[in-house]
Amino acid sequence: MILVFLVVYVYVQLRDAFYDVEEQLRTVSEWKSAIIDEPCDVQFLVRMRDEMDLRQELWQYFDVSTLSIREWKEMFFKKVDVEFQFIAVMT
Secondary structure, three states, X not given: OHHHHHHHHHHHHHHHHHHHHHHHHHHHHHHHHHHXXXXXXXXXXXHHHHHHHHHHHHHHHXXXXXXXXXXXXXXXXXXXXXXXXXXXXXO
């Protein structure tokens, strides 16, 4: 559980740093466009942001799945006489 919190914390830090750099690159692109009328191509930033968000969602699914499996393993199951119940339903 601590590992998941650590991964989320690191992800949030990286995402914030990425957004800061993205904003700076967009500002530089606007300046370049104003000076020489040719903006920088910053479309790759959108793809990178989408990939980061998808990776974060994948970690969340991994965490939920791991927790569900762990709870399922600890759950107590009682024996069920399937044959007896099947015969009871058929009659």
